Amino acid sequence: MNRQITIKDIAKEAGVSISTVSRVVNSSLPVKKETKEKVLKAIEKLNYYPDSLARSLRVGYTKTIGIIIPNIANPFFATIVRGAEDFLRSKGFSLMICNSDNNIVEEKKLFKTLIEKKVDGILYSGIGDHVESLINKNVKTVFIDRIIKSNKFSYVCSNNYNAMYKLLEYLYNSNHRKFIFISGQKEIFSAAERLRAFQDFANEYKIDFKIYEGEYTHESGLSVAKKIKNLPDVVVCANDLLAYGVIEHFKSKGLKVPKDVSVTGYDDIAFSKMFSPPLTTVKQPIYEMGKTAGEMIFTILSKKIDHIPVKQFENEIIIRESTRRRN
Amino acid sequence: MNRQITIKDIAKEAGVSISTVSRVVNSSLPVKKETKEKVLKAIEKLNYYPDSLARSLRVGYTKTIGIIIPNIANPFFATIVRGAEDFLRSKGFSLMICNSDNNIVEEKKLFKTLIEKKVDGILYSGIGDHVESLINKNVKTVFIDRIIKSNKFSYVCSNNYNAMYKLLEYLYNSNHRKFIFISGQKEIFSAAERLRAFQDFANEYKIDFKIYEGEYTHESGLSVAKKIKNLPDVVVCANDLLAYGVIEHFKSKGLKVPKDVSVTGYDDIAFSKMFSPPLTTVKQPIYEMGKTAGEMIFTILSKKIDHIPVKQFENEIIIRESTRRRN
Numbered sequence: 001m002n003r004q005i006t007i008k009d010i011a012k013e014a015g016v017s018i019s020t021v022s023r024v025v026n027s028s029l030p031v032k033k034e035t036k037e038k039v040l041k042a043i044e045k046l047n048y049y050p051d052s053l054a055r056s057l058r059v060g061y062t063k064t065i066g067i068i069i070p071n072i073a074n075p076f077f078a079t080i081v082r083g084a085e086d087f088l089r090s091k092g093f094s095l096m097i098c099n100s101d102n103n104i105v106e107e108k109k110l111f112k113t114l115i116e117k118k119v120d121g122i123l124y125s126g127i128g129d130h131v132e133s134l135i136n137k138n139v140k141t142v143f144i145d146r147i148i149k150s151n152k153f154s155y156v157c158s159n160n161y162n163a164m165y166k167l168l169e170y171l172y173n174s175n176h177r178k179f180i181f182i183s184g185q186k187e188i189f190s191a192a193e194r195l196r197a198f199q200d201f202a203n204e205y206k207i208d209f210k211i212y213e214g215e216y217t218h219e220s221g222l223s224v225a226k227k228i229k230n231l232p233d234v235v236v237c238a239n240d241l242l243a244y245g246v247i248e249h250f251k252s253k254g255l256k257v258p259k260d261v262s263v264t265g266y267d268d269i270a271f272s273k274m275f276s277p278p279l280t281t282v283k284q285p286i287y288e289m290g291k292t293a294g295e296m297i298f299t300i301l302s303k304k305i306d307h308i309p310v311k312q313f314e315n316e317i318i319i320r321e322s323t324r325r326r327n
Numbered sequence: 328m329n330r331q332i333t334i335k336d337i338a339k340e341a342g343v344s345i346s347t348v349s350r351v352v353n354s355s356l357p358v359k360k361e362t363k364e365k366v367l368k369a370i371e372k373l374n375y376y377p378d379s380l381a382r383s384l385r386v387g388y389t390k391t392i393g394i395i396i397p398n399i400a401n402p403f404f405a406t407i408v409r410g411a412e413d414f415l416r417s418k419g420f421s422l423m424i425c426n427s428d429n430n431i432v433e434e435k436k437l438f439k440t441l442i443e444k445k446v447d448g449i450l451y452s453g454i455g456d457h458v459e460s461l462i463n464k465n466v467k468t469v470f471i472d473r474i475i476k477s478n479k480f481s482y483v484c485s486n487n488y489n490a491m492y493k494l495l496e497y498l499y500n501s502n503h504r505k506f507i508f509i510s511g512q513k514e515i516f517s518a519a520e521r522l523r524a525f526q527d528f529a530n531e532y533k534i535d536f537k538i539y540e541g542e543y544t545h546e547s548g549l550s551v552a553k554k555i556k557n558l559p560d561v562v563v564c565a566n567d568l569l570a571y572g573v574i575e576h577f578k579s580k581g582l583k584v585p586k587d588v589s590v591t592g593y594d595d596i597a598f599s600k601m602f603s604p605p606l607t608t609v610k611q612p613i614y615e616m617g618k619t620a621g622e623m624i625f626t627i628l629s630k631k632i633d634h635i636p637v638k639q640f641e642n643e644i645i646i647r648e649s650t651r652r653r654n
Contacts, residue, residue, distance in 0.1 A: 073406050096424075097423075274571055275602070
């Protein structure tokens with residue numbers, strides 16, 4: 001059958017009025033149980049798909065949320081997306097996914113595309129404050145793992161500053177004195193916060209240190225590690241992927257981690273416990289952060305509110321075998 | 328400004344006719360360069376978003392593709408999605424992502440939702456043949472890493488049978504004689520093909536063997552490994568995540584891989600080279616498979632064809648340190 005099945009066909013098949021079918025399809029008004037079953041049977045039999053697109057023009061929503069992240073191939077973001085999609089799917093929402101590679105020009109284009117496609121809201125983990133100007137105020141936005149100054153938006157993140165500071169104190173207490181810190185791009189909120197913790201720690205504890213700026217990738221860890229001339233006691237990396245790259249470079253030079261040098265990460269993505277050596281890092285509740293972002297956008301839309309207060313998770317220090325107590 | 332900006336406002340601002348604005352916005356007919364620039368400037372100034380939703384009702388497409396995968400938190404699928412989204416984004420398409428956990432009931436619901444949301448096509452990596460009955464013939468579907476008997480669809484996959492057979496011959500030639508094979512769910516095409524290769528190999532080479540059925544997850548590797556009573560020469564796992572779980576279990580029992588037992592995986596996800604020990608596995612061109620799926624659906628839509636021939640990639644055996652030549 002090539003002709004599009006319409007609500008009229010369903011009404012005829014079920015032997016009810018068109019408005020009754022409409023009530024069932026849109027769950028708009030109550031319908032007697034037997035009548036509802038007749039309608040559902042007809043829908044099943046004729047393989048009818050209610051036209052969501054036409055309907056969303058009528059009721060003003062698409063039940064679609066957009067998510068802009070740097071890269072789904074980074075397990076941190078894959079887990080964020082899984083958490084968000086699990087929650088949203090349970091509420092009948094779909095998730096449109098966009099990779100930006102932390103590129104501002106691309107991010108702007110993606111916001112435009114998502115707004116054009118009439119998403120009901122946007123989950124956003126991007127580079128910085130530039131979005132304030134471009135976000136159409138009709139599209140609700142929840143920032144994930146990022147906070148900007150504006151109070152127009154909603155935020156879910158974790159306490160990057162505190163956990164990084166605690167990790168550094170742990171390293172100090174296990175007799176590390178010479179530090180190298182490899183940060184992420186400073187425009188990214190989480191990277192700026194972890195760097196700020198390191199700078200405060202370095203001032204407070206009068207350690208010997210050097211800072212390199214990298215990116216949150218394995219490749220960046222490899223390339224920054226090549227620049228290290230004098231081996232420190234520990235290389236503190238702003239995320240796990242950076243640490244993987246640094247350790248891979250050290251291994252290729254015949255250096256042993258942690259015997260010759262300690263290395264730490266941040267995130268505790270699933271592979272860090274299986275890494276060789278298992279990585280000392282900071283565990284973020286990644287899946288919960290994604291799920292919470294989904295819950296927040298859903299609450300904002302269903303209660304028709306502008307934004308909700310920042311939801312901040314605490315992180316946990318995880319000591320494994322990529323660090324050791326020095327003598 | 329709260330009122331919705333329309334094409335009329337743009338025409339007024341730019342001092343051109345409505346049909347000229349329409350030509351620019353829809354790229355439908357050529358427009359003089361200076362005129363086009365005036366229109367684009369007005370669009371920028373008034374912060375105008377063309378209404379894609381209304382437009383897609385007129386021209387009959389949404390420039391949205393749905394993708395159904397078991398789990399985005401599995402790096403294999405995250406890389407597939409990245410490949411597909413990179414290509415589709417370059418063509419102005421967006422990707423709607425759905426996780427099914429290989430659950431048939433969920434998959435059916437997701438097909439229904441995507442069809443209701445008027446996606447132009449579906450990329451699908453799911454459990455089996457059940458979809459033939461439910462796919463609306465108006466929605467073009469490309470199967471990823473799966474082949475079913477129907478010739479109504481398009482397929483991108485890799486040669487699972489050949490590569491698994493070659494890996495097994497390599498193991499035989501390095502003096503492994505007692506094999507355990509842990510398969511994925513048999514309903515999944517790739518799992519069935521890898522299992523078929525193992526069965527043919529076992530018959531041909533008269534080895535000692537035992538087969539367990541697991542799932543493509545780290546947790547499944549852990550739990551199946553616990554059932555192993557007599558240590559074989561090698562545990563051949565149907566994917567890398569299974570192998571990670573098996574090795575983790577062996578480590579917890581004080582067994583050394585590969586000294587006490589060899590273990591192999593399949594996929595070569597990014598972490599397998601960093602694993603402890605680095606994993607012997609089969610490399611699939613995962614990103615290219617995702618990108619090719621995006622290209623195929625785009626070709627099908629833009630050339631208005633029903634389907635295109637199967638695109639099959641060859642795989643590569645990667646020997647690392649989780650296997651050794653036995654004496």
